[in-house]
Amino acid sequence: MYSAQTQNPDNAMRMVVLDSSGTAMQRISTLLPSFEGYRLHHQRQLGGLRRLLNMAAVDLVFLHCEHSMSTCRRTVEILRNLAPELPIIVVADGMSDQQGELLQAIGASDYLPLEQLSRPLIKRTLSYVIRHEKQSRQLKRLRHHDPLTRISNRTSFYRALNALLDSPAKQSPMALLTIDIDGFTRLNHNLGPRGGDAIVLMLSKRLQQALQPSEQLARIGTDEFAMLIQPRGGENIYPYTKTRAAQLLSLLTPPYRYNGHDTMAHCSIGVAMVPEHGERGDDIIRRASLARFKAKKTHGCSYALFDESLETHISNAPSAMEAEMFTALRANQFTLYYQPRVELNSGRIIGAEALIRWLHPKKGLIMPDAFIPLAEESGLIVPIGYWAVHSAGISLMKLRAQGLLQGRIGVNLSFRQFKDEQLAATITRIIEQQQIDTCALEFELTESALIKDERHVRACIEQLNALGIAFSLDDFGTGYSSFALLQKLPIHTLKIDRSFISNVHCNPDDAEIVRAIINLAHNLEKAVIAEGVETREQLDFLQAHGCDQVQGYYFSRPIPFEEFEQMLRDNQPTLAQPTPSDAAYSDS
Ligand code: C2E
Numbered sequence: 001m002y003s004a005q006t007q008n009p010d011n012a013m014r015m016v017v018l019d020s021s022g023t024a025m026q027r028i029s030t031l032l033p034s035f036e037g038y039r040l041h042h043q044r045q046l047g048g049l050r051r052l053l054n055m056a057a058v059d060l061v062f063l064h065c066e067h068s069m070s071t072c073r074r075t076v077e078i079l080r081n082l083a084p085e086l087p088i089i090v091v092a093d094g095m096s097d098q099q100g101e102l103l104q105a106i107g108a109s110d111y112l113p114l115e116q117l118s119r120p121l122i123k124r125t126l127s128y129v130i131r132h133e134k135q136s137r138q139l140k141r142l143r144h145h146d147p148l149t150r151i152s153n154r155t156s157f158y159r160a161l162n163a164l165l166d167s168p169a170k171q172s173p174m175a176l177l178t179i180d181i182d183g184f185t186r187l188n189h190n191l192g193p194r195g196g197d198a199i200v201l202m203l204s205k206r207l208q209q210a211l212q213p214s215e216q217l218a219r220i221g222t223d224e225f226a227m228l229i230q231p232r233g234g235e236n237i238y239p240y241t242k243t244r245a246a247q248l249l250s251l252l253t254p255p256y257r258y259n260g261h262d263t264m265a266h267c268s269i270g271v272a273m274v275p276e277h278g279e280r281g282d283d284i285i286r287r288a289s290l291a292r293f294k295a296k297k298t299h300g301c302s303y304a305l306f307d308e309s310l311e312t313h314i315s316n317a318p319s320a321m322e323a324e325m326f327t328a329l330r331a332n333q334f335t336l337y338y339q340p341r342v343e344l345n346s347g348r349i350i351g352a353e354a355l356i357r358w359l360h361p362k363k364g365l366i367m368p369d370a371f372i373p374l375a376e377e378s379g380l381i382v383p384i385g386y387w388a389v390h391s392a393g394i395s396l397m398k399l400r401a402q403g404l405l406q407g408r409i410g411v412n413l414s415f416r417q418f419k420d421e422q423l424a425a426t427i428t429r430i431i432e433q434q435q436i437d438t439c440a441l442e443f444e445l446t447e448s449a450l451i452k453d454e455r456h457v458r459a460c461i462e463q464l465n466a467l468g469i470a471f472s473l474d475d476f477g478t479g480y481s482s483f484a485l486l487q488k489l490p491i492h493t494l495k496i497d498r499s500f501i502s503n504v505h506c507n508p509d510d511a512e513i514v515r516a517i518i519n520l521a522h523n524l525e526k527a528v529i530a531e532g533v534e535t536r537e538q539l540d541f542l543q544a545h546g547c548d549q550v551q552g553y554y555f556s557r558p559i560p561f562e563e564f565e566q567m568l569r570d571n572q573p574t575l576a577q578p579t580p581s582d583a584a585y586s587d588s
């Protein structure tokens, strides 16, 4: 509910009917009697309601539109400003749909005809409005919080930082620190993803302990944190930051205990000054990260401050890795592995996600997290992405020719690929040349792709959708998702991020979020896939709550095409015999 529950001991909904004549109050109170637990209060004027809102003692308002439309509009606007999340239901006689929709556009939750108001109608509206408000609240929480550590996430940190930089009031100098673990990929590999998560969580707790009241902390990457610090009482920012960085390092250095063993995790801290080192949040975070890379060159825990020489050093020299990736593309060193998607109703494999691997002639198998970020930064993701569509297209045609594939193959599209003006045209050409059946192709997008340049992205998606390609929203819950965007775009499926699934059976918050996402998807008539399902408990939970499909190590790791093809040939309902195990299909 909108209000603080502390002031509402019996937990009933406190609804205010705002009408000067009293006719609406009379009608509504007969339909929602107090003996059924409804708490209705009558207010004739806005002033009285305003006082109640200030005391956070209102959960919902019925607004009787009894004078002119313009008065009603103004009242909705005032209420929206006073209480942005308060559900407002307008009741009126003789209001046209057009007028009602206009009021909804400026913030009314719904509108109802007063004379024909019936018990079923009012109860259905209440339950719809309340459910919608609950889902918006949950989405908001998802937008702002990192599910693992429960601190702010990247999106909300960027937003807060940019708001700070944009604020006209002159800010006293601050320092932005980015902190991460050296060699985290290796650590994650050695301890397994659960172990990796546990270390990140412990690191986050140590940072939270060190946090002063005025400081901000967020998790902005897998093992990467950002912290904004500010000296109190006019102390000079440079010596202050030096002292704070040293304090943090001494807190982060002691070993981390996981599964009865001590693990060393060396941390590096990079520092950039705000606003000295950039006018935009992006620039400042990037510069703090450059400083952190410098710190990494020192053995053990250390920190470094950004200076201009770091910038020129990086930007002029394309890395050796970049050159190697370029060669890899020509020499056919990339390959796609396939991770089955299992339909929960039938227990059958109905599709797969295509995941890229680099078979390096000297270094062996390289996982995408180690090269996709650089490919995105350098733009090489554009040709690599086309290669992936081409390669997945050939595979899916092979499977269809044998009648093995019922569903779709999902190919990941990076936000960076949308910067390519020719995206839709090139994909159309690949599809035509290879005669790819688009009804078996799907693109997986992350929410970040959608918010970069909405209009262009939308146009591309619509063009590709017209060819028959479906779209799914990847890592759902970790980024920014608005209802409006979800409804506007032809997105067919939401993929619940792995981080919510890992503790779904033991963490009530995660369970609630997963339930909310499944409901949200179904309300919007979209399918929902849970990613990263590793255990029977997780599967049981998802099945009990109506999730449509699952993907995860519980059924299979991503595997080479030939193995996937064989698996489809043997495709028995997989739920009955929950193998193969992790060990049976190893991609590392
Ligand atoms: P993603 O799209 O979220 O892919 C799912 C990742 O979760 C895959 O990691 C997959 O192996 C892993 N995974 C699946 N089930 C489980 C599970 O039960 N437990 C755990 N711990 N992990 C599981 P992978 O293959 O390393 O890929 C990482 C990311 O690289 C992908 O994340 C995607 O963002 C990116 N990527 C992979 N292939 C491509 C590609 O062709 N193009 C682009 N642009 N990005 C790609």
Ligand code: CA
Binding pocket: 353, 412, 444, 474
């Ligand atoms: Ca994906």
Ligand code: CA
Binding pocket: 474, 475, 495, 497, 498, 531
């Ligand atoms: Ca994903």
